[in-house]
Amino acid sequence: MRRTLTHPFHLLFLVSALVLTSLLSSCYVAHYRPHAAYQYSERQIDSLSFFSSHHYTNNYNFIVKADSLTLLRQMPEEYLGGMQTDSFTVRKGDHLVVADIRMVPTDKVDSVWVQLGNDNSQFGWTRETRMLPCVMPDDPISQFISAFSNTHVIVFLVVIAIIAASYLLWSIRKHQAHLVHFNDIESFYPTLLCLIVASSATLYASLQTFAPQMWVHFYYHPTLNPFSVPFPLGIFLVSVWVMLIVGLAAVDDVRHHLPLGEATLYLGGLAAVCAVCYIVFSVTTLYYVGYLLLAAYVFAALRRYFRHTRARYICGNCGAILRKKGRCPHCGAVNE
Structure with missing residues (x-):
């Protein structure tokens, strides 16, 4: 006497159906209709252009993943001009937010400078090439x-x-x-x-x-x-x-x-x-x-x-x- 053995795929099918149902129920996207008379300012256009190529912009949140990151308190032009400057250090695990982004064409190392703020309301500047390896998104x-x-x-x-x-x-x-x-x-x-x-x-x-x-x-x-x-x-x-x-x-x-x-x-x-x-x-x-x-x-x-x-x-x-x-x-x- 023998009977054919069927594999237990019923549990897999049931759980998969539940997950897909929950995903489908949350994927509604409202259709946005831009106003025909609205025009972006030059600053907004620059921000959108930067976002499309760098994938972050103002108010984006980072976490420090390196041991430390040094931020410059003065403007980048003052540092590049050889003026006396001051700096402070943020440590691993600190939360940072992008306060401003500045293009400095005179900087031959990196023309993109980013101003970051920490939880203690301190703000400082650093080059993007220096910042990115030291931080990760806060997600x-x-x-x-x-x-x-x-x-x-x-x-x-x-x-x-x-x-x-x-x-x-x-x-x-x-x-x-x-x-x-x-x-x-x-x-x-x-x-x-x-x-x-x-x-x-x-x-x-x-x-x-x-x-x-x-x-x-x-x-x-x-x-x-x-x-x-x-x-x-x-x-x-x-x-x-x-x-x-x-x-x-x-x-x-x-x-x-x-x-x-x-x-x-x-x-x-x-x-x-x-x-x-x-x-x-x-x-x-x-x-x-x-x-x-x-x-x-x-x-x-x-x-x-x-x-x-x-x-x-x-x-x-x-x-x-x-x-x-x-x-x-x-x-x-x-x-x-």
Whole structure:
């Protein structure tokens, strides 16, 4: 006796439908009709032009991410003219707001000077080229992007991924531990999560390569609504939402397939594999090799799952999952 085993996609479909419904309900944009007689002043035109190319303008909020940033109290022309000036320092974590932006054509280093104000009502000037590496937008999403773009974080992830992968491969050989793609459990969610992470990392690197200004604008003005951004960014945000949903489904499914200790080890291995996918595909795509690697990885992962991991049957006597017909290893019943 045998019955065909269907995969538990119902939870994934239900959660996806709820998330998409909430996003669709919040994507209404009121249509703006500009007045035909309205004319922008020269200062407003300059501000809009600066915003389109630099992605920030007056009253924009930053947070200091460097150890310190020195600001000049006097006007830039006084500093460039060799006059005596005074300065003060803002520290890491301080909040800053753009008070003014000034073009100084006589400055051969950088003609753009930015006046910043801090929480203590102190105002000071600095060159834009000096400011940008030291600050990040005052938004949690922008701070997350800045953290994962940091070279030290990437190196740390590489080291952790290598150590975790080495330990897991040793555990598999010695203790027959479960690991996605190798000694996997009868669930498609872990494989699907790895494929989504690899695809998202490839798309992330593609946006930085082919649409850098679009990505920079998103960095300064982030959102989690995929319907309020250009189509390529929308696809990337959808992949992030799907990654979150599939990740929750994978954790839930692993918890039902394995005991607590084995499930913890398996989820640690899954996180390590996802970290390796993120690093490999986000870096190799910058050199156009990632696209071929992604195609090969998708083919190999799906082939591995459907040939060696997917459970096609369940025992007609005890209901245990069987990968092939024959004697059930749990109750001994013969399934034909």
